[in-house]
Amino acid sequence: MKGIHIHTYLRSQAIRAFAGAIATVLCMIAANSCFKDLGNYDYTDINQAVIGDAGFEEEYNVRLNEDILRIVPEISFTLDPEGKGDYRYEWVAVGQNFLRGQRFTIGTERDLDYPVRLAAETYILYLKVTDPATDMVFSKSVGLNVMSLYTKGWLLAGEDSEGRGQIDMISFSGTTLFLKNALTLQEGLQLSPVNLVWIDNDEYTSEDRLYAATASGTYKFDRESFTGSPYTDLKYSFALAPDGSGIMTDCQKISDKRHVIIVDGRAYEVSSEGGMIGNTFSYTESGSEFEAAPQMICNHRQIDVRTFGFYDMTGRRFGYISGMTVKNTVMPGDGENDLWSWNTATEFSSGLDFVAAIESFFSNGQTTVVMQDPENGDRWMYCITAERSGSLSKGIRCKADMSIATDFDKAGNFIITTNHGYMLYSAGNRLYGYNFRKSPQECTLLKEFSAPVTCMKADLVTDEQYQDNFYVATYDDAVPESGVLYKFHVTDSPDKIGIEQQECWEKGFLKIHSICYKEF
Amino acid sequence: MRHRTYIYILALAASLIGCTSGLDTYNGVSGVYFAMNSGSSYANADTTYLESSSLPFIITSSRDSVFNVKIKILGAVSTHDRHVSVRVAEDMSDILPGDYEPLQGSYVLRAGEVFGSIPVKFLRTASLEGQERTLTIELEENSDFSLPIRYWRNSSTEYVNVTRHSITISDKYVQLPGYSTSHFGPFSEKKMKILLELFDMKLTDFNERLPLTMTKAMGQKFDRWLQQQKLKGETVYEEDGSEMKAGDYIY
Numbered sequence: 001m002k003g004i005h006i007h008t009y010l011r012s013q014a015i016r017a018f019a020g021a022i023a024t025v026l027c028m029i030a031a032n033s034c035f036k037d038l039g040n041y042d043y044t045d046i047n048q049a050v051i052g053d054a055g056f057e058e059e060y061n062v063r064l065n066e067d068i069l070r071i072v073p074e075i076s077f078t079l080d081p082e083g084k085g086d087y088r089y090e091w092v093a094v095g096q097n098f099l100r101g102q103r104f105t106i107g108t109e110r111d112l113d114y115p116v117r118l119a120a121e122t123y124i125l126y127l128k129v130t131d132p133a134t135d136m137v138f139s140k141s142v143g144l145n146v147m148s149l150y151t152k153g154w155l156l157a158g159e160d161s162e163g164r165g166q167i168d169m170i171s172f173s174g175t176t177l178f179l180k181n182a183l184t185l186q187e188g189l190q191l192s193p194v195n196l197v198w199i200d201n202d203e204y205t206s207e208d209r210l211y212a213a214t215a216s217g218t219y220k221f222d223r224e225s226f227t228g229s230p231y232t233d234l235k236y237s238f239a240l241a242p243d244g245s246g247i248m249t250d251c252q253k254i255s256d257k258r259h260v261i262i263v264d265g266r267a268y269e270v271s272s273e274g275g276m277i278g279n280t281f282s283y284t285e286s287g288s289e290f291e292a293a294p295q296m297i298c299n300h301r302q303i304d305v306r307t308f309g310f311y312d313m314t315g316r317r318f319g320y321i322s323g324m325t326v327k328n329t330v331m332p333g334d335g336e337n338d339l340w341s342w343n344t345a346t347e348f349s350s351g352l353d354f355v356a357a358i359e360s361f362f363s364n365g366q367t368t369v370v371m372q373d374p375e376n377g378d379r380w381m382y383c384i385t386a387e388r389s390g391s392l393s394k395g396i397r398c399k400a401d402m403s404i405a406t407d408f409d410k411a412g413n414f415i416i417t418t419n420h421g422y423m424l425y426s427a428g429n430r431l432y433g434y435n436f437r438k439s440p441q442e443c444t445l446l447k448e449f450s451a452p453v454t455c456m457k458a459d460l461v462t463d464e465q466y467q468d469n470f471y472v473a474t475y476d477d478a479v480p481e482s483g484v485l486y487k488f489h490v491t492d493s494p495d496k497i498g499i500e501q502q503e504c505w506e507k508g509f510l511k512i513h514s515i516c517y518k519e520f
Numbered sequence: 521m522r523h524r525t526y527i528y529i530l531a532l533a534a535s536l537i538g539c540t541s542g543l544d545t546y547n548g549v550s551g552v553y554f555a556m557n558s559g560s561s562y563a564n565a566d567t568t569y570l571e572s573s574s575l576p577f578i579i580t581s582s583r584d585s586v587f588n589v590k591i592k593i594l595g596a597v598s599t600h601d602r603h604v605s606v607r608v609a610e611d612m613s614d615i616l617p618g619d620y621e622p623l624q625g626s627y628v629l630r631a632g633e634v635f636g637s638i639p640v641k642f643l644r645t646a647s648l649e650g651q652e653r654t655l656t657i658e659l660e661e662n663s664d665f666s667l668p669i670r671y672w673r674n675s676s677t678e679y680v681n682v683t684r685h686s687i688t689i690s691d692k693y694v695q696l697p698g699y700s701t702s703h704f705g706p707f708s709e710k711k712m713k714i715l716l717e718l719f720d721m722k723l724t725d726f727n728e729r730l731p732l733t734m735t736k737a738m739g740q741k742f743d744r745w746l747q748q749q750k751l752k753g754e755t756v757y758e759e760d761g762s763e764m765k766a767g768d769y770i771y
Binding site: 239240271273274276277278279287325326327 | 731737738
């Protein structure tokens with residue numbers, strides 16, 4: 001019986017499989033029956049254009065209104081060795097950033113000979129070869145970077161000999177150029193000395209994001225044309241215009257994660273929604289508004305750090321913001337074993353005054369905050385890191401030994417070196433190197449300039465950002481247009497602070513108060 | 521296995537049906553319906569419709585206003601003018617006779633046109649102050665047009681009647697597009713008046729959507745103001761006695 005069951009089972013399985021196969025074939029026939037057989041099965045070779053690598057191997061960097069872009073392509077045709085066909089050629093540049101997706105035909109001849117008139121932008125340049133006999137198109141592409149005079153370089157903001165605010169520039173658009181009075185002031189705009197310049201180097205949000213802050217207000221300028229007017233006052237960027245002059249004292253943006261600005265002693269987030277600025281978060285948890293110190297603690301060394309620190313000038317303590325959304329400034333408490341307190345009023349009878357916050361790449365992005373005791377003039381260095389984990393962390397705190405740190409009480413410009421965390425500061429014509437982390441502390445006169453130092457800037461932005469380079473600007477008030485910019489490389493070791501001068505640009509610059517780098 | 525056989529049969533039938541070539545051209549009746557767009561993007565600009573609209577006199581600041589109810593035809597366009605008939609749906613209207621000018625019996629749809637409109641003139645009467653009233657009009661079949669579509673499918677869950685349309689006129693504060701419930705909380709006339717005073721704005725400023733950063737900032741400031749009032753012992757209440765609150769998403 002068992003054998004019969006198996007036999008019957010196998011037979012039914014075979015019938016089902018056969019029926020299934022028949023049905024499948026029927027479906028295929030039915031589906032295929034819809035197609036009309038045109039009967040053209042004659043295959044012929046098609047003439048193909050083969051564009052060689054020559055001229056397409058490396059991207060082009062050209063200057064707007066300066067350079068001529070010449071490319072002589074090597075093209076062969078598989079069925080037309082002499083290339084005598086009536087081929088069509090088209091050179092098309094396709095924008096990648098501001099002009100994303102827009103096409104510009106810059107040549108229709110085989111060889112490209114194009115005086116560059118394209119807007120400053122990153123393009124992909126295509127050569128398209130069309131065979132009219134078949135309408136087949138063959139193409140090859142190469143990168144094309146068009147730079148204007150203002151595309152890339154150091155912005156040097158300050159004042160001319162008449163005290164008018166302006167910006168000069170060292171442009172690296174192809175060759176090094178020295179540009180004067182780069183700002184175009186429209187509609188009667190006049191600037192007092194520019195004390196702080198900031199530019200957005202995020203290609204997605206950078207439109208109109210060149211901020212120039214003066215003692216009487218802050219103005220936004222078009223990032224490419226450098227034009228601004230009274231109508232581009234930063235005050236118009238506030239969702240709800242606050243009282244005050246709108247004087248920006250610090251502006252920091254960490255990738256596309258957080259953009260924070262301090263204006264009139266209040267800190268704000270700048271939104272990606274057209275650069276509109278919301279309400280200040282310079283409030284404590286209890287809802288008390290406080291005056292924020294003019295500079296903030298931030299971290300450009302770690303990746304995507306949303307944590308920013310602030311000094312509450314009212315309550316004399318440090319606070320921070322972090323996370324995705326911000327309601328107010330968090331005032332952290334101290335740990336039992338902490339060597340110093342976030343609240344300076346607990347250790348100093350009047351609390352400490354704020355002097356400067358110096359961002360750096362040292363120790364994974366530590367900021368050194370210089371403070372001063374109003375009671376006796378003592379200066380203190382608080383080393384604080386804005387952590388990616390969402391809080392501030394304490395580093396060392398040192399009191400400046402004024403008997404060693406010469407003229408430290410007169411210091412106006414500071415940077416922290418990347419490798420060993422030494423402080424470099426200027427006082428008058430002199431540049432000092434100061435190791436405040438060592439006991440006893442050490443201070444070295446590194447250089448004496450022919451004119452007072454007006455600005456110092458560590459390079460934490462360019463391709464050389466990890467090479468411990470920095471810039472120093474000097475100006476002789478007695479000589480108009482006597483601004484000079486020096487570039488130095490730090491050659492420090494655990495035991496010695498050293499610098500090496502790499503450049504000295506005596507190009508008659510402004511009296512420079514602020515420096516920032518324009519990346520594109 | 522039996523299911524598989526059915527699937528094969530269905531597939532075979534579908535394949536054979538798929539071979540049919542050519543489509544019949546339209547030869548049905550001429551129809552008309554209300555085509556008040558509800559879509560906001562290009563993709564759905566004329567594919568989803570509303571069955572009600574509002575006309576708030578408080579933002580127009582005018583004594584009268586003509587509201588055009590858009591219509592659209594079904595079927596071929598005509599080489600001659602045709603008439604569209606409408607009447608007031610009395611059972612769905614509470615409007616007063618003096619609130620609008622009486623409808624015509626019919627309105628002309630010009631030759632060659634696919635879209636037309638029914639203009640209704642509303643008047644801002646004294647009795648409307650603080651009130652809202654609704655006029656519902658409905659299409660009628662006539663010798664030129666029938667009403668082949670009564671319900672329009674906006675989505676799989678939403679159908680709207682496109683043979684009638686309600687217009688609510690008002691002379692009181694209404695929630696406008698610029699009012700963000702997420703940032704300001706549920707709408708009320710009292711809250712709206714506070715917002716206008718707090719931010720020194722006009723009602724017309726809310727006619728369009730405001731930037732998110734702005735409404736968020738306003739919501740935060742409004743919330744802070746409410747808290748301050750509460751701390752002063754002057755808690756702000758809605759007309760129904762509940763405590764006034766800002767939106768839930770201000771931070």
